[in-house]
Amino acid sequence: MTRHETFETDEPFSLQRRRPEGGTPVLAQWGFRNETDPLIDVLLGSPAFLRHMATSSLSRKHLREAPCNIQVAQAQHKELVAAYEHFGVRVHWHEPTPELPMQVYSRDSSVMTPYGAFITAMANWWRRGENYAAIRTYEKLGIPIYDMVTAGTFEGGDFNVIEDGVVLIGCGGARTQEEGARQVQDWFEKEGWETRIAFIDEYYVHIDLMVVPIAPKLTAVCLDCTEPGIVDWLKGKGHEIIDVPFRDTMALGCNFMSLGRDRVIAPTISQTLIGKLRALGFEVAAVEMSEISKTGGGIHCMAQALRREA
Numbered sequence: 001m002t003r004h005e006t007f008e009t010d011e012p013f014s015l016q017r018r019r020p021e022g023g024t025p026v027l028a029q030w031g032f033r034n035e036t037d038p039l040i041d042v043l044l045g046s047p048a049f050l051r052h053m054a055t056s057s058l059s060r061k062h063l064r065e066a067p068c069n070i071q072v073a074q075a076q077h078k079e080l081v082a083a084y085e086h087f088g089v090r091v092h093w094h095e096p097t098p099e100l101p102m103q104v105y106s107r108d109s110s111v112m113t114p115y116g117a118f119i120t121a122m123a124n125w126w127r128r129g130e131n132y133a134a135i136r137t138y139e140k141l142g143i144p145i146y147d148m149v150t151a152g153t154f155e156g157g158d159f160n161v162i163e164d165g166v167v168l169i170g171c172g173g174a175r176t177q178e179e180g181a182r183q184v185q186d187w188f189e190k191e192g193w194e195t196r197i198a199f200i201d202e203y204y205v206h207i208d209l210m211v212v213p214i215a216p217k218l219t220a221v222c223l224d225c226t227e228p229g230i231v232d233w234l235k236g237k238g239h240e241i242i243d244v245p246f247r248d249t250m251a252l253g254c255n256f257m258s259l260g261r262d263r264v265i266a267p268t269i270s271q272t273l274i275g276k277l278r279a280l281g282f283e284v285a286a287v288e289m290s291e292i293s294k295t296g297g298g299i300h301c302m303a304q305a306l307r308r309e310a
Contacts, residue, residue, distance in 0.1 A: 013139050017116055018147040022190030024115040030143050031114040032308030033164040035213045038260030041306040042084060043106050043137065045094045047077045051101035052295045055124055056175075056205045058250070059296035066294070073292035077104065080299065083265045083285040092306060094130075094137050102127050105297045106304045107156040107208070110134040115191070116146035118184075123153040123175045143306070147187060152179030157206030157301055159184065162213060163237065166194045168230070170207025198230050208300050210249060214242065214258055214282075220273060222249035244273050252289065255298030260308065265299055 011017070011027075018024050030041075052068040054060040062068065084091055094103050102124075103109075109130035110117045117138050122128045131148075138145060158170035158181065167188055171181040178197075185195045198207050210222040211230065219239045221231060224246035234241065244254040253270030262282045266274055267289040274284050289298060 011144060013142055014144045015135070016147055017144045018118075018187060020190075022192065024146070024191060026114045027116060027144070030141075030307050031112060031116070032161075032305055033114060033310060034216075034308070035161045035305065036163075036215050036218075036258050036260055037308035037310060039087075039089050039258075039305055039308055041090045041092060043092045043094065043112075043304040043306050044081065044084075044302065045103040045106040046096035047074045047104045047292065048096040049098045049101050050074065050104055050292075050295065053102060053124075053126065055102065055127070055296040057203050058205065059294065062294035068294040069291050073295065076288055076290070076292045077302070080265070080287050080289070080302065083287055084303075086285065087259050087263055087265075089259065092137075092141060094133055097133070100127075100130050100133060102295070103130050103133065104292070104295075105301045107297075107301050109156065110138070110304060111156045111159045112143075112304055112306055113146055116144040118146040118187075119148040120154045120156050121149040121152065121180060122155060123177075141306070149180050149183060151183035152177035152181075154180030154184055155206060156304065157208045157297075160207050160211060160213075162219070162234070162239075163216070165192065166237070167196075168207060168211060169195060169197045170200055171197050172200045172202040172204060172206070174202035175205060196230075196233060198227065200227075205296070206301070208255060209252070209298075210244075210254055212254055212256060212258070212300055214264065214277070215260075215262060218242065220244050220254050220256070222246060222254050225249065242273065242276050244270065248272055252293045252298030252301075255300040257299050257303050267293065267299055 158176040160168040220242045223243045251269045256266035265285045268286045
């Protein structure tokens with residue numbers, strides 16, 4: 001499908017700028033074409049009020065067997081922030097509040113796109129306030145809202161931009177429902193994007209637990225838990241696959257952040273991925289995430305790219 005021709009524009013904050021028929025103009029100052037161009041601005045959530053809650057079967061398992069040490073988790077997040085700053089990425093923050101203990105996972109409550117941010121619809125009741133807080137954040141930053149998910153639940157970890165104009169949408173049923181996934185799919189198909197929905201087991205939470213782009217035509221995938229049809233689809237687009245072992249993936253080892261220009265922030269647990277990337281000449285900042293990830297997410301979950309250099 002051919003993407004609509006659009007022009008770049010600057011405009012004031014608004015709550016819905018999506019054109020129902022498609023052809024929504026691309027923003028001039030914010031957004032990105034893909035998840036592998038050089039990262040300029042990132043949105044993070046503070047762990048100041050972090051609590052370990054049962055947001056998934058993985059976080060429930062840790063809660064039952066070895067709950068998160070919150071102070072250690074907060075220290076680990078500081079190291080993550082330092083890694084972004086080391087690479088010259090400008091960090092923006094959601095305003096922390098005690099009522100939003102999981103706001104550290106800034107990818108979930110919204111999704112940045114070339115057309116502005118869209119606000120998701122969180123599945124867990126104790127996280128739904130994050131959606132409203134995200135609107136306030138974008139208003140403060142002057143980033144207009146593309147639209148808001150209304151048809152069912154949808155979380156940002158299930159919006160996976162594979163390359164320019166191509167998105168893989170995860171749907172596990174528990175966190176992102178098919179109704180929400182179909183609504184988002186419709187929006188982007190009208191903009192001329194190629195979309196594909198990946199129906200995953202709810203155990204895996206979001207699609208970015210198992211599939212994350214590294215660089216142009218290079219993608220990390222857990223082959224043990226990713227549908228072969230998705231792998232063939234990626235290979236058909238010319239993507240080289242770096243396999244992340246299942247054990248590492250379940251420890252959020254496939255959940256890393258590409259900074260562009262062959263630079264990556266990855267969890268220290270992901271030794272196989274880190275070794276393969278360094279062998280390819282990538283600069284990898286390995287950050288210890290063992291405690292904070294017990295609460296339900298990894299490095300990719302904790303970051304919403306706001307601007308990447310084209």
